Amino acid sequence: MSATTARDLFVTGLRNAHAMERQAQELMERQSERSGDYPEVQAKLRQHLAETKTQQTRLEECLKACGESPSTLKDAALAFVANVAALGHAVAPDEIIKNALANNAFEHYEIAAYKSLLALAEPAGMSSQVAALRASLAEEEQMAAWADKSVATVTLAYLAKSRSAAA
Ligand SMILES: [Fe+2]
Numbered sequence: 001m002s003a004t005t006a007r008d009l010f011v012t013g014l015r016n017a018h019a020m021e022r023q024a025q026e027l028m029e030r031q032s033e034r035s036g037d038y039p040e041v042q043a044k045l046r047q048h049l050a051e052t053k054t055q056q057t058r059l060e061e062c063l064k065a066c067g068e069s070p071s072t073l074k075d076a077a078l079a080f081v082a083n084v085a086a087l088g089h090a091v092a093p094d095e096i097i098k099n100a101l102a103n104n105a106f107e108h109y110e111i112a113a114y115k116s117l118l119a120l121a122e123p124a125g126m127s128s129q130v131a132a133l134r135a136s137l138a139e140e141e142q143m144a145a146w147a148d149k150s151v152a153t154v155t156l157a158y159l160a161k162s163r164s165a166a167a
Helices: 003-034 039-065 070-083 095-121 127-166
Strands: none
Touching: 003 039, 003 095, 039 070, 039 127, 095 127
């Protein structure tokens, strides 16, 4: 692989990751507004929302370090939004469960995206960006671990609420 190709792939990956993080922000903003009945979920979403904004800034800094202007990010973001529009849009009684499943998938997708960027950083001649990408990866791994555990706890919490509502 030539250095140019690796750099191109890296820059494309950074743009896609930025679009992914913007979508993550939109999903979590919508979910955190609607998860007041589940305070632990809401608190975690708000915490990760703040991390997600920092991750966007890190990606913008990575793009600048590659000599790319972050101003051309908009189209990629919109394309990504269209691809994952189904995630997090469900308005159903068991919305909290559907969101737990979607968030689990989304966090693991984000982990994969950062691992791909980390694999490309050195061949792209951008080892200077490894620390920033690792910081975001660590945050995604923590959120994914929480999201994984929350599938069972949220499902049972929803069951308990449904039972008390029916009683
Ligand atoms: Fe995330």
